[in-house]
C-alpha cells in the first residue's frame with residue numbers, strides 16, 4: 001500500500017534513477033545507503049534545485065582531466081566533489097572516517113533539494129543516519145513522494161577550533177545517528193533531501209536501518 005497521494009506524485013514525476021557508464025543505476029535500495037551524489041537524472045526543477053547552474057566541484061575545484069571522479073556529473077547544477085586522502089577528508093579531526101574516493105554533494109544552500117528514487121524492500125520503521133560534514137551546523141528536511149516526512153532535522157556543526165587549516169573546516173566528517181525515524185511503505189518512491197538552514201554542509205549518504 002502506498003500512502004495517499006503518492007501515486008499522483010510519482011505518475012507526474014519525470015526524474016529517473018541515476019546511472020552512468022560506471023554506475024548501473026536503478027532505484028537506490030532501502031534498507032541500505034542512499035548515496036547523495038546519486039540524486040536522480042532529470043535536471044534542474046525536476047530532479048533537483050540548485051542555487052548555481054554550474055557544478056562548483058566537478059570541473060572547478062576538481063580539474064576536468066578526464067577522470068571519473070573529477071568530472072562526475074560535470075554538467076549538472078548540483079555541486080559535487082569526492083572524499084580525498086592526504087589530510088583532506090581523512091584527517092584526525094573527523095568524528096567518523098569516511099570511505100575515500102566517495103562522491104558527495106557540497107556547496108549546499110538553504111532551499112536547495114535533490115530527489116532520489118528509492119525502492120523499499122520491507123515496510124517498517126527505519127532509523128535514518130546521515131554521513132556529513134558541516135562547518136557551522138544547519139538543518140535539513142526529508143519528504144517522501146512529495147509529502148513532508150521529517151522537517152527541520154538539526155545537523156550538528158563539525159567545526160573544530162583545534163584545526164588551524166581553515167578550508168578543512170568543510171571536511172570534518174561525522175555521522176548523525178538517528179537523524180530521524182521514518183515509517184516507510186514497501187515499494188518504489190521518491191525521497192527528497194532539502195537543505196533548510198545554513199547550508200555549507202556536505203552530504204555523503206543517508207543510511208536507512210530497519211528498526
Ligand SMILES: [Ca+2]
Pocket residue numbers: 050051052053054055056076077078079
Ligand atoms: Ca551549482
Ligand SMILES: [Ca+2]
Pocket residue numbers: 050051052077078079106107108109112
Ligand atoms: Ca549548491
